[in-house]
Amino acid sequence: MNLILLTASLLLSSAFSKNGNIPPTANAGEDVVVSSSEFIQLDGTSSREPDGIISRYHWVQTAGNPVEIVNPGAAITALNNIQKGSYSFRLTVMDDKGGVSSDEVRMEVK
Numbered sequence: 001m002n003l004i005l006l007t008a009s010l011l012l013s014s015a016f017s018k019n020g021n022i023p024p025t026a027n028a029g030e031d032v033v034v035s036s037s038e039f040i041q042l043d044g045t046s047s048r049e050p051d052g053i054i055s056r057y058h059w060v061q062t063a064g065n066p067v068e069i070v071n072p073g074a075a076i077t078a079l080n081n082i083q084k085g086s087y088s089f090r091l092t093v094m095d096d097k098g099g100v101s102s103d104e105v106r107m108e109v110k
Helices: 002-015
Strands: 032-034 041-043 054-063 076-080 085-095 100-109
Parallel strands (some): 032 100
Antiparallel strands (some): 041 076, 054 085
C-alpha cells in the first residue's frame, strides 16, 4: 500500500510545479509530406494550457537545410526559402506561470 501511495505522489508532483501550475502541452502538428510548390507553414495552435494561457510560442529549426522561419514567436508562421528535403522544427510553448513544453514536427518536402 505504501508503494502505491508513493508512486501516486511522485506522479502528481511531476504533473504540477511547486506553484501548483499545470504545464502546457506543446503540439507542433503532425509530421507531413508537402510539395515545394505549396505555401508551407508551421502551426502550433493545437497546443493546450489547462490552467491559464500560453504566453509564448517559439519555433526553431532542428534539422535540414537552413530556412527562414518568418515569425518564430507566433503560433502559426510561414517558412521561406524551403527546398526539397527533410526538415524538423521544434515548438516550445510557455504558459503565464512559467510552465514550459516542447514538441517537434518533421516535414518532407518533395
